[in-house]
Amino acid sequence: xxxxxxxxxxxxxxxxxxxxxxxxxxxxxxxxxxxxxxxxxxxxxxxxxxxxxxxxxxxxxxxxxxxxxxxxxxxxxxxxxxxxxxxxxxxxxxxxxxxxxxxxxxxxxxxxxxxxxxxxxxxxxxxxxxxxxxxxxxxxxxxxxxxxxxxxxxxxxxxxxxxxxxxxxxxxxxxxxxxxxxxxxxxxxxxxxxxxxxxxxxxxxxxxxxxxxxxxxxxxxxxxxxxxxxxxxxxxxxxxxxxxxxxxxxxxxxxxxxxxxxxxxxxxxxxxxxxxxxxxxxxxxxxxxxxxxxxxxxxxxxxxxxxxxxxxxxxxxxxxxxxxxxxxxxxxxxxxxxxxxxxxxxxxxxxxxxxxxxxxxxxxxxxxxxxxxxxxxxxxxxxxxxxxxxxxxxxxxxxxxxxxxx
Ligand code: AMP
Ligand code: MG
Numbered sequence: 001x002x003x004x005x006x007x008x009x010x011x012x013x014x015x016x017x018x019x020x021x022x023x024x025x026x027x028x029x030x031x032x033x034x035x036x037x038x039x040x041x042x043x044x045x046x047x048x049x050x051x052x053x054x055x056x057x058x059x060x061x062x063x064x065x066x067x068x069x070x071x072x073x074x075x076x077x078x079x080x081x082x083x084x085x086x087x088x089x090x091x092x093x094x095x096x097x098x099x100x101x102x103x104x105x106x107x108x109x110x111x112x113x114x115x116x117x118x119x120x121x122x123x124x125x126x127x128x129x130x131x132x133x134x135x136x137x138x139x140x141x142x143x144x145x146x147x148x149x150x151x152x153x154x155x156x157x158x159x160x161x162x163x164x165x166x167x168x169x170x171x172x173x174x175x176x177x178x179x180x181x182x183x184x185x186x187x188x189x190x191x192x193x194x195x196x197x198x199x200x201x202x203x204x205x206x207x208x209x210x211x212x213x214x215x216x217x218x219x220x221x222x223x224x225x226x227x228x229x230x231x232x233x234x235x236x237x238x239x240x241x242x243x244x245x246x247x248x249x250x251x252x253x254x255x256x257x258x259x260x261x262x263x264x265x266x267x268x269x270x271x272x273x274x275x276x277x278x279x280x281x282x283x284x285x286x287x288x289x290x291x292x293x294x295x296x297x298x299x300x301x302x303x304x305x306x307x308x309x310x311x312x313x314x315x316x317x318x319x320x321x322x323x324x325x326x327x328x329x330x331x332x333x334x335x336x337x338x339x340x341x342x343x344x345x346x347x348x349x350x351x352x353x354x355x356x357x358x359x360x361x362x363x364x365x366x367x368x369x370x371x372x373x374x375x376x377x378x379x380x381x382x383x384x385x386x387x388x389x390x391x392x393x394x395x396x397x398x399x400x401x402x403x404x405x406x
Pocket of ligand 1 (some may be wrong): 165185298
């Protein structure tokens, strides 16, 4: 049995970022940039007004004999249009926010600091002097042509999408999403739309893992459930070979019908099997042909927890992310953890910030078949290996499942 850390290291050592592709801008959120993005134009592309007001020559704004100067208004320029004449001495032009500053003008005075006679006024009085450059947003102030704006490896979020749109990238070079084949195993496992029959249970794992994979950024494909026979597993694995990753649940323990390992050994190789943790000791990792296979336990809670610890980092690494692991914080375990486990114990808990510290409440019965122990859990309290007990109010590390990876 290997440690959680060794298992993760051995798994990630076999996983590499996928090749780049191009996706439409609207589909790029959550993906990782495969190339540097360099500005091809200045942003803003032209000097423009930051205010609704009047474009003028700043020297014309100085008071004359203690009186506000009165300038002749020669026209206007709206956002989206270009002035057809210049601002000359003693004149001004109406201008709207975002409109290009007309030639000749070196400042914009905001409308609130002027007096004029309605929208068609032929004159404007300047109530306060303005310095050159006032309310003008120069070309290239934000981004310069040739400048690297977003380096390769950047995770694309809504703000990056806005920048990519500004730069005109209708298609974005990204690391593509991994396709993950999800396979249930077990003669007892029936689909969710089936009525229960004696001895049967519904396939919760495949749906749980599908949703968790999608949330991690992958494209999951459910392959149904393999029977507990070598032929059935071989057939299902055959269907999975075009995928970037196969995730199975069940069939990796020590029972007579736990055949996933056998087929892995037959059609590829087993890297390791069994991790010193609870829930989720029977985790196997290896390859079927060249496709990596992560064999998760059958118990739904074990499958859920081991996906978070191993499956999600694998998918993130394939997606080109460099931050792969959830952050850990020290928490006060209000109710403690009494049942001592020799293996490292990941206890589902709800953690919240209260009175200046993080406080954890465990979610009740921690049996690996108790699916309701996942409800309301946003963290895993980590109880070290070796039969450690955490008294009520004691301290522990918790892995925060709803915080972004670091
Ligand atoms: P196994 O490792 O195949 O012996 O499975 C361990 C436990 O998980 C058994 O109680 C199985 O019935 C259960 N199990 C296996 N696969 C699933 C599944 N897809 N959905 C829900 N429970 C499952
Ligand atoms: Mg089974």
